[in-house]
Amino acid sequence: MALRSKPLCVYVAQIIGVLFSLGFLASAAGSGISTGSATSLLPAYDPLYYLGVRAYFSEDWEKAAEHFEKSISIRQAILQTRRKCHDDCLFAGDDRLSYLETETGSLWDLYALDWVQRRAECARFCLGRAVTPAGQLPVSTDIDYEFGTRNAYNFLQLTYFKLGKMHKAAAAAHTFFVANPSHLEMRNNIEKYRRMDEVTDDAFMDREKELERHWEVYDSAVLAESSSDWKRAVEQWKDCVNVTLQHTEDCRAQCVVASKTLPEEDAPERTGGVYERAAALSLSLLACQQSCVTLVATRPGRVSAQEDLLPTQLEHLHIAQFKAGDLKGAIQTLRSLLLFYPSDADSLNNLQLYSETLGGDANAAGTEPSQEISRYVKRSLQEKKLLYFGMENLNFNFTDPDLWTPEDIVPESLRETWRAERERLSGMPTEEEEETDDSGFYAGGSVPLVGVTITMDDQALNGTNRVLLDGVLSQKECDAILQLASSATSATDSSRGRRSPYTPHEKFEGLTILRALKLSQDGFLNQSDVKLLHEVGERARTLLHAYFRSPSGLFFSFSHLVCRSPVPGHQEGRMDLSHPVHVDNCILEPETKQCWREAPAFTHRDMSGILYLNEDFEGGEFFFTKRDAKTVTARVQPKCGRLVGFSSGPVNPHGVTAVTSGRRCALPVWFTKEHHHRDMEREEAEALWTADGQSVLKEEKKDGEGAQPAARTGRSQASRGRSQREIRREEL
Ligand SMILES: O=C(O)CCC(=O)C(=O)O
Numbered sequence: 001m002a003l004r005s006k007p008l009c010v011y012v013a014q015i016i017g018v019l020f021s022l023g024f025l026a027s028a029a030g031s032g033i034s035t036g037s038a039t040s041l042l043p044a045y046d047p048l049y050y051l052g053v054r055a056y057f058s059e060d061w062e063k064a065a066e067h068f069e070k071s072i073s074i075r076q077a078i079l080q081t082r083r084k085c086h087d088d089c090l091f092a093g094d095d096r097l098s099y100l101e102t103e104t105g106s107l108w109d110l111y112a113l114d115w116v117q118r119r120a121e122c123a124r125f126c127l128g129r130a131v132t133p134a135g136q137l138p139v140s141t142d143i144d145y146e147f148g149t150r151n152a153y154n155f156l157q158l159t160y161f162k163l164g165k166m167h168k169a170a171a172a173a174h175t176f177f178v179a180n181p182s183h184l185e186m187r188n189n190i191e192k193y194r195r196m197d198e199v200t201d202d203a204f205m206d207r208e209k210e211l212e213r214h215w216e217v218y219d220s221a222v223l224a225e226s227s228s229d230w231k232r233a234v235e236q237w238k239d240c241v242n243v244t245l246q247h248t249e250d251c252r253a254q255c256v257v258a259s260k261t262l263p264e265e266d267a268p269e270r271t272g273g274v275y276e277r278a279a280a281l282s283l284s285l286l287a288c289q290q291s292c293v294t295l296v297a298t299r300p301g302r303v304s305a306q307e308d309l310l311p312t313q314l315e316h317l318h319i320a321q322f323k324a325g326d327l328k329g330a331i332q333t334l335r336s337l338l339l340f341y342p343s344d345a346d347s348l349n350n351l352q353l354y355s356e357t358l359g360g361d362a363n364a365a366g367t368e369p370s371q372e373i374s375r376y377v378k379r380s381l382q383e384k385k386l387l388y389f390g391m392e393n394l395n396f397n398f399t400d401p402d403l404w405t406p407e408d409i410v411p412e413s414l415r416e417t418w419r420a421e422r423e424r425l426s427g428m429p430t431e432e433e434e435e436t437d438d439s440g441f442y443a444g445g446s447v448p449l450v451g452v453t454i455t456m457d458d459q460a461l462n463g464t465n466r467v468l469l470d471g472v473l474s475q476k477e478c479d480a481i482l483q484l485a486s487s488a489t490s491a492t493d494s495s496r497g498r499r500s501p502y503t504p505h506e507k508f509e510g511l512t513i514l515r516a517l518k519l520s521q522d523g524f525l526n527q528s529d530v531k532l533l534h535e536v537g538e539r540a541r542t543l544l545h546a547y548f549r550s551p552s553g554l555f556f557s558f559s560h561l562v563c564r565s566p567v568p569g570h571q572e573g574r575m576d577l578s579h580p581v582h583v584d585n586c587i588l589e590p591e592t593k594q595c596w597r598e599a600p601a602f603t604h605r606d607m608s609g610i611l612y613l614n615e616d617f618e619g620g621e622f623f624f625t626k627r628d629a630k631t632v633t634a635r636v637q638p639k640c641g642r643l644v645g646f647s648s649g650p651v652n653p654h655g656v657t658a659v660t661s662g663r664r665c666a667l668p669v670w671f672t673k674e675h676h677h678r679d680m681e682r683e684e685a686e687a688l689w690t691a692d693g694q695s696v697l698k699e700e701k702k703d704g705e706g707a708q709p710a711a712r713t714g715r716s717q718a719s720r721g722r723s724q725r726e727i728r729r730e731e732l
């Protein structure tokens with residue numbers, strides 16, 4: 001047999017290594033072998049989570065808190081142990097590899113196996129010293145999902161509230177909300193915690209912050225840039241690149257060391273001899289490692305990743321370095337960036353500009369691309385080569401997470417298949433053309449209020465079940481409601497609102513009817529203006545019900561008066577939106593154009609309306625898009641008395657452009673056709689107007705009716721394992 005070249009022998013050894021190490025770990029864990037003292041080892045965290053859930057539903061709050069907290073901290077410790085073991089074993093058995101250069105045939109195979117066994121033994125020994133056999137077992141996809149969505153903090157929020165530990169409840173609420181920013185109920189809870197005297201500002205911390213540190217640094221880098229503080233921007237962008245790389249390595253290490261269920265034996269691509277199965281396993285490992293790019297590039301609470309995260313950071317960094325006068329640094333960063341996009345014209349022009357400024361030497365000492373980035377790109381390209389080989393020849397599926405992958409990495413036969421598929425799709429009617437709205441609404445009905453006019457209908461707004469009405473409010477009414485918003489803010493918060501849940505560049509003030517009513521009872525707001533706020537919501541309901549010929553009643557699902565205003569001084573060159581593109585009753589996945597009607601989306605919302613109150617601000621334009629979340633189909637400039645109405649489903653993705661100056665106020669109203677999903681808070685306010693207000697409110701608060709999270713614990717397998725659990729608004 002001919003001597004094999006090194007890359008191939010390392011590759012084959014690696015795939016066998018994966019097969020053996022994973023299999024080895026799984027069987028060791030299953031056999032109950034334990035090394036060291038069982039009491040000091042980390043136990044499994046999933047049974048603890050289930051115990052927490054059980055205690056929660058039995059209302060044993062002490063136990064629930066204890067189990068959830070343990071489960072969270074043990075999971076954290078296990079992840080860290082895996083990373084450590086991964087690093088400790090990185091070179092285990094490498095001395096065996098030297099024989100691979102000289103040996104051939106079956107001896108070669110044996111040395112390769114020897115190397116694999118050393119790694120397996122190292123990993124096994126390392127993990128066995130810290131984690132119990134049960135703790136090494138894989139957890140279910142349900143548990144992965146629960147931790148991925150931070151649902152433990154959802155449980156902990158109410159748990160701590162029940163225990164009277166408001167500080168901890170607020171931290172749990174905040175931590176959950178960061179990953180579930182459209183969860184309006186939790187936002188309401190947070191507002192309520194903020195009004196509690198015993199809860200200080202430092203309570204609102206993200207307990208998972210460490211895992212998301214690159215986003216924190218990213219945002220402060222953008223801020224430094226927008227205030228032209230280039231030295232600080234350079235520091236922040238460098239830090240951001242480093243933390244991003246570090247998170248990527250943490251994630252990749254889990255792919256290698258975490259125990260996983262072995263691929264199903266009966267799946268056709270998983271059958272075959274040991275090489276085929278080992279290849280399937282190695283491809284799964286590589287795909288897992290590649291998927292870390294997407295994982296790290298997805299902000300908590302977002303469905304899609306930020307494209308090209310690392311190259312984008314390098315792009316910002318070289319510009320900041322140039323502006324800060326660090327030309328060598330700028331060239332070095334640019335050369336790192338060129339590793340991703342070697343023929344990018346802008347980068348090449350910049351390189352020329354920088355090197356001319358530096359005296360003409362583009363290769364001056366100290367301007368070589370960063371070693372970390374070189375290694376990263378080289379490794380990623382090699383992984384992609386193997387993955388595309390597996391795709392072409394071994395029936396493996398792989399979704400490339402990067403935009404920068406050079407074409408020649410993809411085998412010609414695959415490119416040919418993709419071209420054919422693209423042509424086939426381009427000949428087909430687009431999804432949007434085929435799309436129908438199954439909401440049961442049918443635009444084009446009457447407008448039963450004098451003075452209200454239809455400014456744009458479906459056709460003018462390029463969509464289905466959309467309308468733009470004008471004249472819904474008089475200027476006087478707008479002024480009164482705007483005054484309400486201002487008085488409510490100054491009554492409770494001198495800093496004019498909280499940070500927006502959608503963008504760090506804006507503040508966000510929200511006021512529900514019930515809160516407005518309570519503030520009016522305390523003398524902060526004018527009672528008749530609060531009634532007006534309630535009445536204009538009803539007006540919107542009458543109009544939308546009639547215009548969309550709703551076949552059934554429409555009940556308020558939620559409404560609040562919302563003002564958005566920019567954070568002073570950080571507005572130049574903003575790329576973000578005031579409200580990212582979304583669909584009101586499902587989670588939009590623009591890449592696949594799917595919309596998942598499941599929690600945490602407000603799945604019971606059927607009809608949406610936004611009633612605008614003013615126009616004296618910059619930006620803040622409302623727009624509809626296609627399902628790709630990019631193609632804008634219609635724009636609406638807010639002004640007093642203007643109401644945009646639309647069915648809440650996937651035919652109507654929409655967003656709001658950045659508010660860059662002034663204060664944009666609106667009253668969004670959402671309706672449901674289902675009586676049992678109606679807004680109980682609004683009803684409470686209505687009851688207070690008709691009955692003996694104060695006492696009714698206090699009784700309800702005391703007995704806690706309606707305070708339990710309504711948990712629909714059934715999980716829909718059909719919905720890609722996403723949880724169907726929904727926590728109802730919590731009355732604090
Ligand atoms: O304020 C707007 O124009 C739209 C807000 C919105 O889409 C939402 O709150 O869901």
Ligand SMILES: [Fe+2]
Nearest residue numbers: 582583584654
């Ligand atoms: Fe919306």
